[in-house]
Amino acid sequence: MNTELRDRLRPFRDEALARGIPADDVERWLGTARPCVTLTREDGPEPVVGRFGGPLELPADMSTPGAPFVASIDLAALPADGTGLPLPHGGRLLFFAWPESEYPESAGQVVYVPEGAPVTERDKHESWNPGNVDEYRAMFDSYPQGPLRARVDVSLPYHTHLTPPGQRRSVLLPGHPRAEELVSVWEDAQDDIATDGPMQLGGYADEEAVYVDPVEVAVSTVTQAVESGSWEGPVSADPADWVLLADWFAGDDVARYEGSTVHWVIQREDLAARRFDRAFVTVYWNP
Structure with missing residues (x-):
């Protein structure tokens, strides 16, 4: 974490100390901070780096994904090293999700579309549309549209527990006996530190109710998907081998699924090799 981002966390540090949390515990927690890029739909001075919706353009030899199109990101327009992830420096990332x-x-x-790759525009309803099902058409038509601006932010954990390998019961994050208090401080101080936006690249995963890291939940899900035959292995069962690629908080935008949060996660080795087709997607929704 660079000095600028650490300085931005000063309100968090000051509030944690004011609540009587020992300085050593606060500093260890600050050591977990990660950079991230918040994508916002608000007007402002930040650069436009992509958009929700818009035309769906894919390489001619690529089949149309079987999930609704959410957003596209111009990787060359992202702030340098803003996400903390080893993303390509050019091309576009396209995100799809139910x-x-x-x-x-x-x-x-x-889907990763390399810079300069020939593309053709597709019918966004082509492969995911389950027929004349009005509720699904209304759902997709309610997906947000419009430009996305990027701001480099800093992210701290929203979770307080993890599940040790081979165990079913979670434990408090090792080395952080005041984790619950520190998460509470972050929840209260975050608005003074980071931008509020519907989509985030990198950083820590968040959702309506967090106990363990949503990435850990995603890893558990993908390992079961391999066992059931719905996902091709091999995959690591260790959450440390995975990262959050992006979060999308649907908010009040998506008809019938208000409040849902989508997490795109990927193994570190797949990210380094640009195997974005190996990204796995989970959803938290509390109807």
Whole structure:
């Protein structure tokens, strides 16, 4: 974490100390901070790096993904090293997702379109549309549309527990006995530190109710998907081998699925090799 982002966390540090949390515990927690890029739909000075919706353009030899189109990101326009992820420096990432999923299957896809690759525009309803089902058409038509601006932010954990390998019961994050208090401080101080936006690249995953890291839940889901035959292995069962690629909080935008959060996760080795088709997608939705 660079000095600028650490300085931005000063309100968090000051509030944690004011609540009587020992300085050593606060500093260890700050050591977990990660950079991220928040994508916002608000007007402002930040650069436009992509958009919700818009035309669906894919390489001619690529089949149309089987999930609704959410957003496209111009990787060359992203702030340098803003996400903390080893993303390509050019091309586009296209994100697809349902706001619900049939556990343990992936709820969406990620497509990488290299810079300069010939593309053709597709019918966005081509492969996912289950027929004349009005509720699904209304759901897709309610997906947000419009430009996305990027701001480099800093992210701290929203979760307080993890599940040790081979165990079923979760434990408090090792080395962080004040984790619950520190998460509470972050929830209260975050608005003074980071931008509020519907989509995030990198950083820590968030959703309506967090106990363990949503990435850990996604890893558990994908390992069961491999066992059931709905996802091709091999995959690591260790959450440390995975990262959050992106979060999308649907908010009040998506008809019938208000409040759902989509998580796109990927193994570190797949990200480094640009195997974005290996991204797995989970959804948290509390109807």
